[in-house]
Amino acid sequence: MKPRKIPMRKDIVTGEMFPKKELVRVVRDKEGNVTLDPTSKANGRGAYIGLDRDIATEAKKKRIFDKTFEVKVSDEFYDELIAYVDHQQARRELFGDN
Template identity: 75%
Template sequence: MKPRKIPMRKDIVTGEMFPKNDLIRVVKNNEDEISIDPTGKANGRGAYIGLDVKIAKEAFKKHTLDKAFGIAVSDEFYEELIAYVDHQQARKELFGDAK
């Protein structure tokens, strides 16, 4: 049986390519609302952040999402993103790759 192709995406903070499952998708919809997309299928412009708290904190420090989406992203959203990344990272360490 042929091995399945693993989809790769670029982390907007580090510029490195990672498997899609190791990244978190952030979406800007038509109403310029920013949200975390756990399914990876929400409508809108998406950007990927690595599943690492250091990367999320660097995105907050550099306001990377502001540049990627062309709008001002609130500090509260960055704090929510850091908390979500921390939770997902701990979950991955506990349970492995199973979501």
């Protein structure tokens, strides 16, 4: 049996390619709202960021999503992103890669 292809996506902060499961998608919808998309199925322009707290804090420091989506993103969104990534990173350490 042929091995399954693993979908790869590019982390917009580091520029590295990662398996899609190791990233979280951030979406800008038609109204210009930027939100987290853990299901990767929401409509809108998407960008991926790694599930690493250091990458998320660097994204906040460089205001990556402001530049990527060409819209002003609030500090609260970046704080929510850091909290989500930190939580997911802790889950992976506790329960493994599933």
